[in-house]
Amino acid sequence: GESVGLHLPTLSVQEGDNSIINCAYSNSASDYFIWYKQESGKGPQFIIDIRSNMDKRQGQRVTVLLNKTVKHHSLQIAATQPGDSAVYFCAEEFGNEKLTFGTGTRLTIIP
Amino acid sequence: DAGITQSPRHKVTETGTPVTLRCHQTENHRYMYWYRQDPGHGLRLIHYSYGVKDTDKGEVSDGYSVSRSKTEDFLLTLESATSSQTSVYFCAIKPRSGNTIYFGEGSWLTVV
Numbered sequence: 001g002e003s004v005g006l007h008l009p010t011l012s013v014q015e016g017d018n019s020i021i022n023c024a025y026s027n028s029a030s031d032y033f034i035w036y037k038q039e040s041g042k043g044p045q046f047i048i049d050i051r052s053n054m055d056k057r058q059g060q061r062v063t064v065l066l067n068k069t070v071k072h073h074s075l076q077i078a079a080t081q082p083g084d085s086a087v088y089f090c091a092e093e094f095g096n097e098k099l100t101f102g103t104g105t106r107l108t109i110i111p
Numbered sequence: 112d113a114g115i116t117q118s119p120r121h122k123v124t125e126t127g128t129p130v131t132l133r134c135h136q137t138e139n140h141r142y143m144y145w146y147r148q149d150p151g152h153g154l155r156l157i158h159y160s161y162g163v164k165d166t167d168k169g170e171v172s173d174g175y176s177v178s179r180s181k182t183e184d185f186l187l188t189l190e191s192a193t194s195s196q197t198s199v200y201f202c203a204i205k206p207r208s209g210n211t212i213y214f215g216e217g218s219w220l221t222v223v
Binding site: 032034036041042043044045046049089091093098099101102103104 | 144151152153154155156159169201210211212213214215216217
């Protein structure tokens with residue numbers, strides 16, 4: 001099957017700094033990409049998504065950038081806060097089929 | 112809040128016993144999913160349903176069965192639990208519009 005990978009399994013960022021979590025995907029036909037945040041003991045929580053006809057999408061303090069040329073997307077979190085500490089998952093989908101998830105990156109915010 | 116309730120939230124069972132996990136939703140969503148989450152593997156799809164009595168296998172369906180006799184309930188059954196099925200199980204739904212799926216809070220299953 002298709003693989004979805006993250007470049008870094010762990011990431012530590014100083015509080016107030018910006019963080020970037022990267023995700024590579026292998027299926028060039030994937031047309032939907034999504035990010036989830038998972039706090040300890042809880043289910044994954046939707047953060048933001050983007051379709052392949054876009055390069056960038058912004059939410060509240062979060063931005064997703066999509067680079068189809070290199071099959072890569074990234075989640076940027078601005079002005080990180082202690083509550084941003086969590087595991088972040090990327091996922092991809094092709095043609096409204098099932099989502100394929102990456103293994104996750106643990107983000108730790110250092111006070 | 113995706114309107115999903117999973118039960119039980121925590122269970123310890125013995126190898127060889129049957130186990131059923133229940134996912135209940137209150138918003139008439141057509142698509143429902145069962146995932147398992149294990150360290151190093153992320154979220155893997157076990158089974159999903161696209162309507163009452165309409166189900167299909169995911170990538171890790173061996174050892175699991177599902178049933179959906181009514182829209183609001185999606186049951187995951189381990190006919191004879193094994194230690195390899197110790198995991199966290201998440202139910203998810205997809206609203207009728209859009210691609211985003213939303214997860215429940217999880218069911219922690221330990222098979223001893």
